[in-house]
Amino acid sequence: MPAEESVPSPGDDSGRGAGARPVPGHDPRVQWVVSLAVVVAGILTIRPMGFSGRGLAVALLFAVNSAALLARRLPEHRVSPRLALVWLTLGVVAAAALIGLSSSGTGYLFAFFIAGHIGYRLETRPALVLAGLCSLLCGAVLYLRLGPGHELLPWMLGVAAGAPVVIGIVNRSQRQAVRAAIEAAESAERAARAEARTAVLTERGRIARDVHDVLAHSLAGINMQLELADALIDTGDLEKVREAHSKAHGLVKESLKQAQWTVHALREDALPLRETLTAMLASSGHRDALTVTGTVREVPAQAVQHLLRIAQEALTNAARHAPGGAVAMELAFAPASTALRIRNRPATRRAAPGTGSGMGLIGMRERVALLGGTLAAGPVTEGPHQGDWQVEAVIPQ
Structure with missing residues (x-):
């Protein structure tokens, strides 16, 4: 039986540290318990084992086999494929030698577990070759009767020592499939986060444009009327002061209406394009200034939103830079596009x-x-x- 490794998540550097993610259904603690159980069983059953002669040789081989078995828990990023091949080859040779020198016990379990881990740790071709070597060595030790007590075990048991490599290969394939699924899921999650962040930034830009348009249009007009009222106070012409104050008051009301337009736009509510443009012109003091040409058709809500904001900004600029100048607006419907043109005459006052x-x-x-x-x-x-001065926006149909 091979020991299953921990499958790392893509962000933790192939299972570095304690944050490695185990393969579902495989608990690393169980693998430690199994490995330690094999070692304890060897201590209790493998004979002879001592401090001299053959007993010393068996004890040394047992120590090498135990180290090779416990080394299965080493993370893959710490053991290169070449080093793993050398380590597992020495483990196979040590397992076969332990079977040959010991007279009794569970030494063959080391060969079985190491063969299983060969299939898990190495690629398929070198794993099959090394597992074949394990079967050949273990079978030869028993078949040629190189060790005392060999008659107690059929030589076919040695040939079967490499069979667990198949289990290791299956477990490695499962680990790779789970790792690929985890990486795909986390890649999709990262892509979703990036897309959501892009959407948030786009929406922030859109809201910033809308807020700018509303504030610029409303506050510029109000500021202009208040400055005019301040200048007229010095002349003592109270009638004109009242007129400027009344216009400023009207612009405040209009700013509330524009705020409602912005809220509608942000909510993607559809506003009637022609009617809204007419209302904008009237609120700016330019009545009957809209001309519609072409075959009128319904314009998508998003295009309506942007065209209204462009018209609002153009009217704001006209009021700021060309006060008193006449304004004309044309909404032209062509077969392949919708065009909005806003023209203003030069200023008639400072x-x-x-x-x-x-x-x-x-x-x-x-x-x-x-x-x-x-x-x-x-x-x-x-x-x-x-x-x-003309602003012309052309939107494809």
């Missing part, structure tokens, strides 16, 4: 000091890239809209 975060265009490009589309932003250099 823009408030300060710059944006610089993340607006980056966020818009990221959104379009997620959908496999393209985004262009810059001044219009020719045509009837020359001098306008």
